[in-house]
Amino acid sequence: MSGRWARGAWAVGAGLALLAGLAWLVGPSSALLLAAGLAAIGGVSWLPGRAVRVVGAALLAGTLFACGRGGLDAGPAAALALGVAALAARLLPVAALRRLAFAIPSLVLLVFVTTLLMYEAPGNPFAQERVASPQVEEALRAQYGVPRSGTAFFAVYMKRLLLDGSLGPAIKVQGRGVVDLLAPAVPISMALGLLALIIAVALGLLLGIRAGLRPQSAADYGSMGLAMLGISLPNFVIGAALMIVFALQLGWLPVAGWGGYAHLWLPAVTLALPYAAYIARLARSGTIEVMQQDFIRTARAKGLPERSVVLKHALKGALLPVVSFLGPAAAGILTGSFVVETLFGIPGMGQWFVKGALNRDYSVVLGTALFYATLITVFNLLVDLAYGWLDPRAVSEP
């Protein structure tokens, strides 16, 4: 008993200390809001199944409504959102709804925290060398919906997002919305990220499994040496080296710039190599471990050819560590693309992320952050699903 009390006291103490720290950083009211948000998200874990169905479906309805408002009037959007949410509440397993109930508030909290941090950074979208008169600045703030306090801006932003499905006007690019700015960049960045992810997984698995099947062989030392290089070299070095060899010396691929999908190969490989190296190391250790298991001997005793022993019985087990790494890897590849996009001069999302941050263009920063966060959330969800398929012992709730 005393142990539990002590732990509880520690938890409360740590929570209060955290709150005090936050209050000092972002102000007491924001700190309270933040703590409440965190508590609400954490609380989802303890919600009973029936409540999860209601909460999850309601959150889904809200999200769908906001998405639908991008192209539809309020009526049809509401009908669509409610219909799909009702179906989801009926059909989806509790585990899936619980993840939704966890993910959607997390995204809202992310917007809130990003807003607070943006407002803490010096300067603002309207600060220029030539100081504008207070009246002019007020008029601009009103026009673009940028109040002076972070929490107020958060309220404006969320209201606009939920009711109109709009990411707001770009403050520094006159007459255009954030969606208009990002729309042409999204497919380019997605293609780059996806290609890089595919290269990383394919190359990493190939090298890693080959090495793991024959540890201490030439193939093993070769691929692990390569992996060490891939992990150690920063991607601006790899990128430059690839440019010199494949674009300048061999002339197979364009050096940089954007003019079609041939321009994607070099940046995708640059982006993929470090992750391919990590995946190779994980796949190697996974393979070595699984090949020592008793069930591999059973598979051989059945008379299975070695190919089936490896591809069927060993592969799923060898994939487990790789799959757990894929969530963070996808996040890393997507955010890592900022550097590579800049290096290769590719007009993807990365430029807006950087420009938005430098210009203090709050709407653009939030738009890109929200986009990437959503992507990473979805990806983690997929990884969870894949994990359940790979390892039936990772039981989920009914």
Add this chain to the structure above:
Amino acid sequence: MGGAAGALLEVRDLHVSFDTEAGAVPAVRGVDLRVQRGETLAVVGESGCGKSVTALAILRLLDPSGRIERGAVRFDGQDLLGLSEPEMRALRGRRIGMVFQEPMTSLNPVFTVGDQIGEVLAIHRGLGKRERRAEAIRLLEKVGIPAAAERVDQYPHEMSGGMKQRVMIAIAIACEPEVLIADEPTTALDVTVQAQILDLLRALQQEMRMAIVLITHNLGVVAQFAQRVLVMYAGKIVERSDVATLFREPLHPYTRALLRALPSRSAHAERLVSIAGTVPSPLEYPPGCAFCARCPDVLPRCADDEPRLEGVEAGHAVACWLHAGTGAR
């Protein structure tokens, strides 16, 4: 000991060693065994005596570090050590089945038991998907699993240890093999389940007329189950006999010590009897008898001069200087 002609499975002068950092370690040092159709041969000995290695060597399933140095394995007239890998695969799981000690880890956790039984049916019997499922259910029923039609879609972690061992047996007998090698099939199970599994094996053996090579350290299991026994110590066979003779008249001091160490009902509340000393390390087997350091009846010549396995009467042979030259060859 002649009469090898009718043997279904015959191992002659098998030597197996493992490569380690300390050099090649001998695990099996000249094992001979013969199994007739339909009979049960037990191989008894303590851990590390080479009995499991012998079994794995017969199916050529040794780890990469293990090497068959010398010897012959003949099955139904074929030299197994001379077969190509695909020819060997065609025998494994079809004509020679194997059951392992650890049912907990011998089944793949990420496939349903139906899938794992179905695999053998696909490669050796060429069954289609639906036939495989039906046959897997039939096999599960055959090994005594209730509600087989539901169990077939379960994963190993949803089953008890005894149930998993039944699944392993179902896999091993799926193609009605002529020989079943059971490597400590009951060791990891609790006592009541052990008896059930042995009963199951016996029933299956009678039904399918298969030979069983039962590898165990449990003399109780041997007495219940086998017709003939090989006693192994430090990689060699020290005594070979039929079961009744072995229990009535054990000759090798190691066998006698093993039998004394069996807990008996009359001697309850006394301390369990153990064999003094330890098994010598495979790196330093003496030139003579490997048991000499622990032997109560040791003779001067034992340490340097190795006794050979010699027949003392029909069907009973022992490798011990105490009995050398006492019986008819």
